[in-house]
Amino acid sequence: MPMLARTLLAFLLLAAAPATAQDAATATVTLAGTAIEPATLTRASLAGLPRTELDVSFHTSKGEERGRYGGVLLWTLLERAGIGRSTGHHDELRRSILVTGRDGYAILFSAGEIAPEFGAKPIILATDKDGAPLSARDGLRVIVPGDKRGARSVRDVAMIEVR
Template sequence: MQLGGAIDLPAALTEADLAARAAVTQTVSFSSGSGPQTHIYTGTSLWSLLSDAGIQVDGTRKNDALSRYLLATGADGYKVVFALGELNPDFGNKQGAIAYAETTAGVSAPLGATDGPFRVTAPGDVKGGRYVSNLTRLDVVAAPATAAGIGGGVSTSFAISGKVATPMSFDLNALKSLTPTSDLTIGGNTYTGIPLWTLLNKAGLPATPKNVTLGMYAVATGSDGYRATLSLGEVDPNFGAKGALVAYRMNGTDLTTAGFARLVVPGEVKQSRSVSNLIAIEVFVAGTP
């Protein structure tokens, strides 16, 4: 398995290399085309591997790692995106691993030819589409977002662009006209708005080939140029089901100083992937401009 991209220590890793690292064991369950599955995997922490390889960032941008993503590629070319913020224990804390062994009937053995020798895990996902079998590459990538900040200040509109059928723009009235709305409580605050997944589908996400959106991601930009990336797989209700919301109201009152719209990401240790004064959401297919 090749480990590369925007890291300090690219490497070609063998099963022995991964087995020499601290081992993690996970019991994971998900649905598949053949029915419900439960597996007991042993492997190494995905985040720990990336962190030890030295993730490269732009030191001039606040929390730049949160705008980057990991691309996992299988031997058949199947590609899945994980946002680095999704995996980072300080933020999304997704406990992904690179599995190299499975326990069946109490006996642990190397993964067989169907899934191995390495398989990425996505604990908590509803379906198993982000479990990349026959893993051959992991690449850390800086998102090619082009939306620039406008010097800060209160935002009054945001645009959805990139790999969508119909680029769209929303101001407060346009956002309020959409249905259904959702509420999301984080800490002591309750936000009201439109699910990010709903907005992206309104703009038109591709439907083919199968699971195409699992190789895609969205970059949210605030008026000050701050960026955060979410993989489409993590917000898709069929996979990560993280109910990210583009909020326009908090505790029953329209947002003001945080701009008319704020991307709010639930279930995070720290809220640094929530983007205030939202001005842009750019949608990308991994590995392309």
């Protein structure tokens, strides 16, 4: 095989290789939208916030998944960004939260579903599972406890947008 062809083949194989653990360690999530202050979330910035751990199990297309996930409550992130600062009566209940993965997969939650005074569902932005950092494939992952299926547990979150 000519040198140019071997070089091109090596480049294509490297480009198609999965993300490394270093990529997972440097994963970022953009927090944006109306009624909040934009922010960029990283594993390091999440480490300084109150931590929540959840034992969850849910069904996936590959079978049952179980684990103890650790991370920060989604409500805590939104509250720190200002979702609760409003002038209207329970104005935060008019908001929705769109969580989008890097692959384009997106799930919509209502603010009332996770607000402590209302639904109080402890949805977290997870950084680890069973005491180990999440893989590069998972990146930072939204975990929804109590769901029978894992379809709302978005992997490799890229953006959390408040509408």
